[in-house]
Amino acid sequence: MTSEDLFQRARRTIPGGVNSPVRAFRSVGGTPFFTESAQGAILTTADDRNLIDFVCTWGPAIHGHNDPDIREAVADALSKGTSFGTPGPLEVDMAEAVVERVPSVEKVRMCNSGTEATMSSIRLARGFTGRDKIVKFIGCYHGHVDSLLVQAGSGALTLGKPDSAGVPASFAAETILCPYNDFAAISEIFEQYGEQIAAVIVEPYPANCGLILPKEGYLPHLREVTQQHGSLLIFDEVMTGFRLAMGGVQEREGITPDLSAFGKVIGGGLPVGAFGGRAEIMDYLAPDGPVYQAGTLSGNPLAMAAGLAALKKLNTEVFEGLETAGLMIAEALRAEAAQLGIPLCINQAGSMFALFFGREKVESFADVQASETEKFSKFFHAAMDEGVYLPPSAYETCFLSTAHDQEILDRAISSLTAALRRVA
Ligand SMILES: Cc1ncc(COP(=O)(O)O)c(C=O)c1O
Numbered sequence: 001m002t003s004e005d006l007f008q009r010a011r012r013t014i015p016g017g018v019n020s021p022v023r024a025f026r027s028v029g030g031t032p033f034f035t036e037s038a039q040g041a042i043l044t045t046a047d048d049r050n051l052i053d054f055v056c057t058w059g060p061a062i063h064g065h066n067d068p069d070i071r072e073a074v075a076d077a078l079s080k081g082t083s084f085g086t087p088g089p090l091e092v093d094m095a096e097a098v099v100e101r102v103p104s105v106e107k108v109r110m111c112n113s114g115t116e117a118t119m120s121s122i123r124l125a126r127g128f129t130g131r132d133k134i135v136k137f138i139g140c141y142h143g144h145v146d147s148l149l150v151q152a153g154s155g156a157l158t159l160g161k162p163d164s165a166g167v168p169a170s171f172a173a174e175t176i177l178c179p180y181n182d183f184a185a186i187s188e189i190f191e192q193y194g195e196q197i198a199a200v201i202v203e204p205y206p207a208n209c210g211l212i213l214p215k216e217g218y219l220p221h222l223r224e225v226t227q228q229h230g231s232l233l234i235f236d237e238v239m240t241g242f243r244l245a246m247g248g249v250q251e252r253e254g255i256t257p258d259l260s261a262f263g264k265v266i267g268g269g270l271p272v273g274a275f276g277g278r279a280e281i282m283d284y285l286a287p288d289g290p291v292y293q294a295g296t297l298s299g300n301p302l303a304m305a306a307g308l309a310a311l312k313k314l315n316t317e318v319f320e321g322l323e324t325a326g327l328m329i330a331e332a333l334r335a336e337a338a339q340l341g342i343p344l345c346i347n348q349a350g351s352m353f354a355l356f357f358g359r360e361k362v363e364s365f366a367d368v369q370a371s372e373t374e375k376f377s378k379f380f381h382a383a384m385d386e387g388v389y390l391p392p393s394a395y396e397t398c399f400l401s402t403a404h405d406q407e408i409l410d411r412a413i414s415s416l417t418a419a420l421r422r423v424a
């Protein structure tokens, strides 16, 4: 059955034919392809096409698809049962692995998705501080949590619906919006509401509206204002955790948040989330504390096995290799665009990068919005024709994996530069 046939079938029984909106190709146009299998850096579609994958299942596949060590760890766990509903040894291994790798985390609770991780972090911050308001940055996406689906990035932004229907105005009223990288704006918010703010939640490198890097001193500024007002600083490292460094952006930038949310890489490709931080805050969680949080499948042994296997394969050398690969792609595309006279800004950090057509520099969400998204859509389809799968939205980030070896990178550069020539 072709992707076209499968999509027609899917639309009859799945809303929009997809289980997560951005997969529907609405902003770039066309029919989404269906994936039959994936190996290393390559996706094989239902139409028998092999595509170099720069989405990496939206971040988790840092070791490429179907990694043999992860597969073996899952198979071993599978032979012992799929879920116990009691504590299991792998959950302890996982908690120790996280605490060892992320210095700001003294205790960690596993859950089933990044959405659960940010939702529970917010509840915990409110329970700990006894305050209700939270600050969120315009264009940041923290999963589909009611109070965080306000001016949200990712699929919400892609579909032009950054404020979701179904979120009561009274919930959204507790969310204060702030432009990222604007020093004065966050200071003013704290001057006005400081004593009511439970937490500031931020993607430290916002990566659900393309990719924005912090201006020098911005993340320390967030740390300072939150500390001054007794509010918590929550780093949403669902995308960046264990991907941009072992300790995520907080390690790269030398910042200690109070709480951090994780997902993606920590699940090794299985559905997982986690949140952790200072013990004094984490101990507010049930059963020790008054903040309720739970999950039938939390700490699932298959997911723990996959995540642990993924974490064990990460080290400094791996991160250096990914940084080199990211730089190589970004520089090759910048050089070709300059040659062709196409204004193109590429923001890159390690194995993550995003393209903004029509811009020299992108430092804010306003810059993102001013980029030429139609040009991105044309480039997306040209890249597909050349055999490379990019995220199907100008607001998503591209991901690399260790399976993107030199041969794959050379092929990808040749395909992507050809795609640039086609849209020049
Ligand atoms: C930064 C960030 N936070 C939270 C989430 C939510 O994670 P999930 O999709 O696993 O619920 C995502 C991705 O969706 C994300 O990129």
Ligand SMILES: N[C@H](C=O)CCC(=O)O
Pocket: 020, 021, 022, 023, 058, 141, 154, 155, 208, 239, 396
């Ligand atoms: N940007 C989102 C998560 O990081 C993309 C995943 C999805 O919405 O399916």
